[in-house]
Amino acid sequence: MRLLVVEDDPDLNRQLVQALQDAGYVADSAKDGEEGHFLGDTEPYDCVVLDLGLPIIDGVSVLEKWRRAGRKMPVLILTARDRWSDKVAGFDAGADDYVAKPFHMEEVLARVRALLRR
Numbered sequence: 001m002r003l004l005v006v007e008d009d010p011d012l013n014r015q016l017v018q019a020l021q022d023a024g025y026v027a028d029s030a031k032d033g034e035e036g037h038f039l040g041d042t043e044p045y046d047c048v049v050l051d052l053g054l055p056i057i058d059g060v061s062v063l064e065k066w067r068r069a070g071r072k073m074p075v076l077i078l079t080a081r082d083r084w085s086d087k088v089a090g091f092d093a094g095a096d097d098y099v100a101k102p103f104h105m106e107e108v109l110a111r112v113r114a115l116l117r118r
Helices: 010-022 033-042 059-068 084-093 105-117
Strands: 002-006 026-030 047-050 075-079 097-100
Touching: 002 010, 002 033, 010 026, 010 105, 026 033, 033 047, 033 059, 047 059, 047 105, 059 075, 059 084, 075 084, 075 105, 084 097, 097 105
Parallel strands: 002 026, 002 047, 047 075, 075 097
Antiparallel strands: none
């Protein structure tokens, strides 16, 4: 399984990629919305972990562009935005799941596994 992590915090990006690789996945990473959008639009990912507060293009816009282009890979939003309105905006943009920071890595891995089972 091939996954994409789009997260601008370098330490968190590295930790997520490492945890996914340790769990047996192939994980690519992007550090801004522009790079994340490009990779998600041109590569065959089985699942994406997407931050909302990204430089250049925000995560909701990236997700909306993917969905308009017909990209159907499951997307797990991982963000510090935890208000109910942020969650609604994420789901309305096409997210499949939503985890607020701070989080436990085991929960993220469990949610990725659940998305991949669909």
